[in-house]
Amino acid sequence: MAEGFDISQIQGIIDAGIPQCRDIGVKVLELQDSGVTMSVPYDEKFAGNPVSGVLHGGIITTLIDSASGMCIYVKLKKYIPIATLDLRIDYLKPATPHEELRAFAECYRLTKQIAFVRAVAYHTDRNDPIANSVSTFMMQSTKSKPLNKQTVDAGDKS
Amino acid sequence: MTEMSSENFLQVIKEAKEARNWNAFSQYIAYFEYLGLDVQEKEGEIICTLPKNKKFIGNPVLPALHGGIVGAFLESTALVHMMATQEMTQLPKIINITVEYLRSAKLEDTYAAAVFTKTGARVVNMRVRAWQGDRNKPIATASANFLVS
Numbered sequence: 001m002a003e004g005f006d007i008s009q010i011q012g013i014i015d016a017g018i019p020q021c022r023d024i025g026v027k028v029l030e031l032q033d034s035g036v037t038m039s040v041p042y043d044e045k046f047a048g049n050p051v052s053g054v055l056h057g058g059i060i061t062t063l064i065d066s067a068s069g070m071c072i073y074v075k076l077k078k079y080i081p082i083a084t085l086d087l088r089i090d091y092l093k094p095a096t097p098h099e100e101l102r103a104f105a106e107c108y109r110l111t112k113q114i115a116f117v118r119a120v121a122y123h124t125d126r127n128d129p130i131a132n133s134v135s136t137f138m139m140q141s142t143k144s145k146p147l148n149k150q151t152v153d154a155g156d157k158s
Numbered sequence: 159m160t161e162m163s164s165e166n167f168l169q170v171i172k173e174a175k176e177a178r179n180w181n182a183f184s185q186y187i188a189y190f191e192y193l194g195l196d197v198q199e200k201e202g203e204i205i206c207t208l209p210k211n212k213k214f215i216g217n218p219v220l221p222a223l224h225g226g227i228v229g230a231f232l233e234s235t236a237l238v239h240m241m242a243t244q245e246m247t248q249l250p251k252i253i254n255i256t257v258e259y260l261r262s263a264k265l266e267d268t269y270a271a272a273v274f275t276k277t278g279a280r281v282v283n284m285r286v287r288a289w290q291g292d293r294n295k296p297i298a299t300a301s302a303n304f305l306v307s
Contacts, residue, residue: 019215020224047188049249050162056189057252058230065216065226084225088256142220 005031005074014066021066024059031074035106038067042098053097057131060101060121061089064133067105068117072137075107075115082115083141089133099123101130113139162186164249171241180204180242190234193227197238204242206235208268215265223263232257232270232286232300239272240282240304247307250282255302263297266290280307 010028014021024046030037040063048056065087073079095101104126105119115137120129167186174182180197184190196207208214208231216224233255240250270288286300 017218018224019213019218020227021216023213045188045192050186050188051164051167051249056187056230057233057255058189058193058226061229061233061255061257062224062226065224065229069225083262084257084259086256086258087225087229088254089229090254091252 005077007031010070018066020062024062026063026066028070029102031070033075035104036067036071036074037102037104038063038070039100039102041100047097049094052094054094055097055101057089057091060091060095060103060131061087063101063103064089064105064119064121064131065135067103068119068133068135069137071105071107071117071119072110072115072139075110080140081142082137082139085114085136085138087133087135089131091131092129095121095130096123105133111139115139167249168246171246175242180238183238183241189230190238193231193234195231195234195238197242199242203271204239206231206238206270208270210265210267212265217262220262221265223265223268225257225259228259228263228268228288228298229255229257229300231268232288232298233302235270235288236272236284236286236300236302236304239274239284239286240306243274244277244282244306250304250306253281253303253305255300257298257300259298261295261297263288264290268297269293275301278306280305282306 007028025041027039046059047053103121107117109116117135119133121131122129194209214223214227215221272286275283282304287296288298289296
């Protein structure tokens, strides 16, 4: 467990301050230095294929982007403003309708300016992934206050 | 709208194309409806709009749209462009997408348009660009591959 981070605190920040994550039901399952796990429930209104009911890739993108950013905070053991530079997703197989989707993300290289992250999306088995992702993030992207210091105000506005 | 056969959906796409009623896609694809995706043809170009909505915020302080939503919008624009312009015998399947985030996406209407870089018999490669106020200042671009047969 990273110092100063606990699941309910992070969940509170997401629910109060990150409208898109709250809206699709992102939950924090695990926060380890070695990686974080988050989930999103299945919802018909996020289907991308009217024939099969399979979730749209956009939901997978949002879940992976969220988990990828979070694993950097956990590794750093602090919040600093970060911004996604690029994110590649390979869709390995369709998600199964009506099943919760999970993403596991790990920051495998951290420099002063850039963080390198890999992530997988899956239902129950990380070794049987639905999607694989690599992404890079820019550190200290803005001069704004860290996220845990702002969500009280921001939560009111959203 | 999940109780629909593949043939029915391809027929819906065909009819939408004949009527040039591009917003018909959003009526059948639930996630497009969630995005509020608006599709218009302007001077022969298919342009998608992601309307400003607070539920898309990922950074409450700037505020900025969530990177996942921006990626989702680019992927959706690519799919719309393909449905609107290509003859299809099956629904295209996305293989992969790479999104480059260039500027923070403000809480404003966002626009996107796609172009084909190659339309092969099996794989179609596309580039997509999204912008807000100024089309010459893209907020994000993407390159995506779709399996079409």
